[in-house]
Amino acid sequence: MVRCHRVGCAVLSCRNAHDTEALESAAEVLPVRAGTAETLLAVRAVCVDFSISRGFGRRAQELRAVDDVSFELQSGRTLALVGESGCGKTTMAKAVMQLQRYTSGSIHFAGEDLGLLQGEALRRARCGFQMVFQDPYASP
Numbered sequence: 001m002v003r004c005h006r007v008g009c010a011v012l013s014c015r016n017a018h019d020t021e022a023l024e025s026a027a028e029v030l031p032v033r034a035g036t037a038e039t040l041l042a043v044r045a046v047c048v049d050f051s052i053s054r055g056f057g058r059r060a061q062e063l064r065a066v067d068d069v070s071f072e073l074q075s076g077r078t079l080a081l082v083g084e085s086g087c088g089k090t091t092m093a094k095a096v097m098q099l100q101r102y103t104s105g106s107i108h109f110a111g112e113d114l115g116l117l118q119g120e121a122l123r124r125a126r127c128g129f130q131m132v133f134q135d136p137y138a139s140p
Contacts, residue, residue: 037076038074038075039072039073040073040074040075040077040109040110041072041073041096041107041108042073042106042107042108043096044070044105044106044107045068045069045070045105045106046069046092046102046104046105047064047066047068047102047103048064048066048088048092048095048100049062049063049064049065050062065088065091066088066092069088069105096109096114098115109125109128
């Protein structure tokens with residue numbers, strides 16, 4: 001589940017109605033100011049799948065950890081990923097940072113497709129963004 005806590009954007013991908021109720025009660029939504037900033041981060045229809053081994057000689061099973069997530073972040077704004085434990089918040093953040101490859105979709109930062117970057121170009125792009133965990137002392 002994805003929501004910007006400073007901009008009144010709706011939950012953009014939510015498969016569980018219970019998650020939506022918890023999110024609505026957790027934060028006050030501020031109004032959107034249209035046309036105030038350029039899009040800095042654009043995430044479109046991102047899916048992340050993991051292969052789960054089922055043992056020797058058996059076919060691996062695919063697990064979809066992030067399903068069709070899309071959102072935009074305007075320059076000067078803050079984005080918070082909010083949801084229940086195990087809903088894919090860290091996996092989505094890692095996909096944006098290109099620490100976890102995504103199965104489908106696209107992620108653009110400052111107009112550049114991060115999925116196409118490798119090596120030094122990716123390291124330079126990562127200097128422009130970061131993840132901030134709720135409890136930085138307990139985070140990996």
